[in-house]
Amino acid sequence: MKTPICYKYWDECVDSEDIQLMWNDAEVSKEWTDAGESFGQKVHLSRDPDGQTYLTQTEMRAVAKIVVDRHFKLQLDPDMLCALAEILSDRQLLAESYDKEQQETKIGIMQIAPATAEWLAREVGYREYEIEDVSLLYKPFVNVYFGAAYIKWLSDHDGIPRSEQYVVRAFKGGIKKVNHKSTIKYFDRYFSVKRSLPPKRTQTKYDGRNLTPDILSIDASTEVKEGIGWIYWESIVSDKDMDELWENPDVLKEWTKSGQRHGRVQFSRDSERRSHLSRVEVKAVAEIIVSRYFRGKVQPGSLAALAEICSLRFVYGLHSHTGLMGIDYPTALWMHRDLGFGAYEVNSVEDLFNPFVSMYFGAAYYSWLSEYQGRERSQEFVIQAYMGGPDNVNLQETGPFWKKFQEALGYYNERKRARWSCYIL
Structure with missing residues (x-):
């Protein structure tokens, strides 16, 4: 298909909040200012000698970073998106290619097929954008979002952690061609491009006139001023759950x-402003969830220790693990629909960044594994199965997951007050 879309300005394909975030990137604001652009005015898109609109390397890196910070923090490397965009589309917004074998057209910066975007939203829970109109995929933030979502899915599909080479080759040629000689050249080029990307620099702020260390335009929205990602518990946690935490x-x-x-109530933030829970908070969430729904089936300390090794207590999760307890959307949806764990709704991946939702489905999965295939299972089996899948458990060897779990238990197995005494490890 050939799109009739023609973008001239960033403002035509990016919403106002994202434009402000682009200006807030020191390298972008300098590049745009040097090119004669002005804060508060429409920003021209770059064009190649053939008249095709494209993102500069600086712009691409900023878009990738914003998307990762907003939706995939600690799970994806923005430079991976940048390198893939380079080899797939030369960073062209309106790039199109037809895949004869799959009989589909791939579009945009990350060369995403509409069917793939629809599947990611419908089955994998990536619903930040509704693709009712295919033309939305030409917008840079939308396209990169679904590209990142596909990378995230590829990185651990079927419950198996995948290498970077696997992900890159599968992204280009599909899972069936991941080991085919036709995809090796793409990884070689990808690796070369990624290695040649300029080093990451410390970000500064833009106040609409000057580059300054810590100042944003007074016209910037509250969300932009506070940074990307959730800062306050109340932004994702229900009033009921917050009341119990305060108690x-x-x-x-x-x-x-x-x-x-x-x-x-602010989430704790590390030196890179990444939101995480304290151990006191993790333990409390685990105690509340167990007390409500899993009394006698799982111990709060075990769930807290799993959160420690799955996500290091980061709200977004870590690497291929989603959310506090590392439960992905398809697993949560399966438990919700088929196993009857309906205390919390799970309509998108974003729901699993709520610590209570993630803890609930983590506890549900733990409980299900404890009686896997109708047999009562040991805790070592449950932990290994939780981290690596029930079909990959080897109790003859003490694996790294079990060792890490035992170490993490040390943070949470102190004696509790009488209110929680029935859950002492």
Whole structure:
């Protein structure tokens, strides 16, 4: 198919919040300013000698970083998106290619087929954008979002962690051709491009006139000023769950000491501003979920230890693991629809970034594994199965997951107050 779409300005294919985030990138703002663009005015898209619109390397890196920070933090490397965009489309917004074998047209910067985007939204839970109109895939943030989602799915599909080479070759040629000689050249080129990308630089802010270390335009939205990603518990957690957290004496003590207040409780943030839970918070969430739904079936300390090794307590999760407990959307949806675990709704991947939702489905999966195939299973089996799949358990060898789990238990197995005494490990 040949698209009739023609973009001249960034503002025609990117919403105002994303434009502000682009200006907030020091390298982009310098590049745009040097090219004669002005903050608050329409920004021209670059064109190659053939008149095709494309993203510069600087713009591509900024888009990739924003998408990863917003939806895939700690799970994907933005440079992977940048290198793939280079070899797939030369960073052209309106690039199209027809795959004869699969009989589909791939479009945009990341060369995403409409059917792939629809499948990612419908089956894998990536629903930030509704693709009711195929033309939306030509928009850079939409296209890169689905490209990143596909990379994330490829990185651990069938429950098996995949190498970078596997992901790149599968992205280009499909899973069936991942070991075919026709895809090796794409990985070689990808690796060369990724290695040649300029080093990452410390970000500064743009105030609409000057580049400054910590100042944003006063016209920027609150979300932009506060950064990408959730900062406050209340932005994703229900009032009921927040009330129970405040009632937990250890959480109350920690939050009071750190100056938190009702209605505006901040997640802890590391040096790179990545949101995570404290161990006190993880333990409290586990205790609440177990007390409500899994009394006598799983111990809160075990769930907290799993959160430690799955995600290092990061809200978004870590690497191929989604959310606090590393439960992906298809697994959560299966447990919700087929196994009757319906206490929390799960309509998209975003729902699993809610610590309570992730903990609930983590506990559900733990409970299901404890009686896998109708047999009562040991905790070592459950932990190995939780981390690597029930068909990959080898109890003859003490694997790294079990060792890490035992170490993590040390953070959570201290004696609790009488309220939780029935769950002492």
